[in-house]
Amino acid sequence: MTAQQPRPTDAILDRLTVLHPKLIDLGLDRTERLLGALGHPATKLPPVIHVAGTNGKGSTIAFMRAIAEAAGLSVHTYTSPHLVRFTERIVLNGVAVSEDALLAVLEECETANAGRPITFFEITTAAAFLAYSRNPADLLLLETGLGGRFDSTNVIEAPAVTVITPVSVDHTQFLGETIAEIAFEKAGILKPGAPCVVGPQSSEALEVIERRAQEIDVSLIVAGTDWTASTAPRGMLYVDKDGDIDLPDPSLPGAHQLLNAGAAIAALRCWRSELFSADRLATGISGAVWPGRLQRLTHGPLALLLPPGWELWLDGGHNPAAGQALANTLTRQDAGQTALICAMQLNKDLAGFLAPLAKVVDRVIAIDLPGTTPGHSADDVAATARALGANSAVAQSLDAALCEAASAPTGRVLICGSLYLAGEALARNSG
Numbered sequence: 001m002t003a004q005q006p007r008p009t010d011a012i013l014d015r016l017t018v019l020h021p022k023l024i025d026l027g028l029d030r031t032e033r034l035l036g037a038l039g040h041p042a043t044k045l046p047p048v049i050h051v052a053g054t055n056g057k058g059s060t061i062a063f064m065r066a067i068a069e070a071a072g073l074s075v076h077t078y079t080s081p082h083l084v085r086f087t088e089r090i091v092l093n094g095v096a097v098s099e100d101a102l103l104a105v106l107e108e109c110e111t112a113n114a115g116r117p118i119t120f121f122e123i124t125t126a127a128a129f130l131a132y133s134r135n136p137a138d139l140l141l142l143e144t145g146l147g148g149r150f151d152s153t154n155v156i157e158a159p160a161v162t163v164i165t166p167v168s169v170d171h172t173q174f175l176g177e178t179i180a181e182i183a184f185e186k187a188g189i190l191k192p193g194a195p196c197v198v199g200p201q202s203s204e205a206l207e208v209i210e211r212r213a214q215e216i217d218v219s220l221i222v223a224g225t226d227w228t229a230s231t232a233p234r235g236m237l238y239v240d241k242d243g244d245i246d247l248p249d250p251s252l253p254g255a256h257q258l259l260n261a262g263a264a265i266a267a268l269r270c271w272r273s274e275l276f277s278a279d280r281l282a283t284g285i286s287g288a289v290w291p292g293r294l295q296r297l298t299h300g301p302l303a304l305l306l307p308p309g310w311e312l313w314l315d316g317g318h319n320p321a322a323g324q325a326l327a328n329t330l331t332r333q334d335a336g337q338t339a340l341i342c343a344m345q346l347n348k349d350l351a352g353f354l355a356p357l358a359k360v361v362d363r364v365i366a367i368d369l370p371g372t373t374p375g376h377s378a379d380d381v382a383a384t385a386r387a388l389g390a391n392s393a394v395a396q397s398l399d400a401a402l403c404e405a406a407s408a409p410t411g412r413v414l415i416c417g418s419l420y421l422a423g424e425a426l427a428r429n430s431g
Contacts, residue, residue: 008099012106013086013124020119026150030118034126035155037112041126041133042155046076048140049267050156052148052186053165055321056199056260059252059290060165061141063264066251067284069094071275073138078128078153080121080145083292083316083423084430090128092135105130121145122152139271147175149188161271162189162196163263166256167205168321169349183208195219197227197267200259221266229262231255236285238265245278248286253294254329261285292316292422294329300429305402309336311412312402316422318344320352326416327356337411339363341401342381344417346374350384353417358388362411365401366394370424381417398425 017023020030035042049064051057058079068075074093082088090097105127113123125145132140142159144151167183175182183205190196190212198209200223213220221227227240235248236258250261265285268276297303297312306312315326330338338361344350358364364385369375376384378394385392395401398415405413415425 007085009086009103009106012103012110016106016110016123017120019113019115019123020117023119024121024146025119026147028150028152028155030116031122031126031152031155033116034109034113034118034123035129038109038126038130041129043157044133045129045156046132046137046140047160047271048142048156049161049163049271050142050144050153050159050189051163051165052144052151052189053163053199054168054182054186054319055317055325056165056256056263057143059257059260059288059293060163060199060264060267061143062252062288062290063250063261063285064141064268065094066288067264067268067276067281068139070283070287071277071280073275074136076132076135076137076140077143078125078132078140079143081419083419084427086124089124090131092131093137097131101131102127119152125152144189147182147185147188149185151189154189157191159189159191159194161267162191162194163199163267164189164196164201164209165199165260165263166321167201168319169352179204180208184212187212190216190218192216192218195221195270197263197270198222199263200224221270223259223262227262227266229258229265231258236261238262238281240266240269242269242273245281247278247282250285251288252290254325255332256325256328257294261288291426292419294326297425297429302398302402302425302429305399306413307406309410310406313412313414314422314425315414315416316419317416318348318353318418320349320355323353324356326414327360330357330360330414337362337408339365339405339407339411339413341365341367341395341398341405341413341415342385342417343367343369343378343421344376344381345369345420346376348376348418350376350381351388354385354390355388357416358385358390361390361414363405363407364390364392365405366392367396367398367401369418369420370398371420373420375418375420398428
């Protein structure tokens with residue numbers, strides 16, 4: 001999601017972006033057509049756990065992957081967007097797809113598509129299915145790109161389990177203006193014969209999911225009713241119909257990650273509970289890695305711009321629910337002063353994201369969104385933060401913002417507001 005040295009796949013990825021006049025055009029017809037031309041690779045996959053939701057999809061997949069690997073399973077994952085390199089999206093048996101392997105499946109898809117209209121996400125999803133179908137594994141963890149019902153990943157007809165993480169307001173131009181409308185789109189991944197694990201939901205979202213499950217006779221395993229995940233004296237307590245399991249704290253920080261870890265455990269136990277002993281669950285949730293989600297950067301060029309006594313954190317959350325989750329986490333940690341460095345895409349709810357954070361931070365430093373994606377101007381970000389009661393300033397770059405962020409002996413800086421910004425930060429910090 002940021003500028004890199006040219007790679008063999010860059011040219012073909014650029015070509016694939018112009019096969020459809022729209023970046024997003026939800027529907028399954030184009031994906032199904034291309035998969036048919038490729039010999040139906042989506043019917044030749046390992047067991048699939050399909051994950052939809054507004055927040056927590058990637059973290060839940062990270063926990064599931066870590067737990068499954070701790071149990072000795074080979075695991076493919078499909079996630080989006082990427083932070084630094086496109087190859088992050090397609091993981092084969094725990095390793096990001098190689099440039100050469102990616103180039104091969106992309107070229108095969110380009111040839112089979114024969115120049116017909118198809119979106120970038122649709123054709124690259126087809127390429128991912130092609131790669132997965134040719135590499136045996138025990139499990140495929142599949143994340144929707146947008147919504148669920150008409151997301152191109154939803155060509156999977158018989159997943160082993162589905163998961164719906166918390167539903168909140170995002171992508172309203174595609175999914176609807178209300179929680180109920182958005183939940184309806186997410187619930188589109190439910191399939192007869194595949195139980196669905198449901199993360200914590202508002203009553204409005206849960207009602208929609210329950211109605212859809214009843215219509216197609218799907219069993220729901222619902223947070224707070226069929227399973228719980230809560231803090232315990234020595235870490236985390238997971239409870240379901242089979243009893244209590246004492247576990248260590250999840251490796252990903254934040255109270256919301258406790259619930260994502262719980263959903264991951266519920267989904268895997270729903271699939272094949274006999275594989276996942278307490279020891280394997282503990283190893284997995286304490287070892288999961290998911291870059292750009294409340295990730296602490298302790299080394300590298302960006303970290304070195306802060307004085308001793310200051311911590312550097314990074315999070316790609318970009319909607320009101322993510323802002324609230326970040327605010328909740330910040331208030332639980334006593335780290336001196338807190339400065340935010342924030343940039344955000346133009347189509348995101350800037351005020352909704354900043355409102356909970358403005359109450360708990362000492363300063364917001366606004367920058368323009370790196371790259372070519374349209375973003376709120378730094379002036380607009382600063383003005384919005386100021387209107388919400390936060391001290392704010394504008395900096396000309398990420399480096400400049402870091403240099404002026406530390407204004408006390410100790411504290412922390414949180415770079416936030418966009419996965420594009422998170423990708424830029426990770427790329428810069430690895431230089």
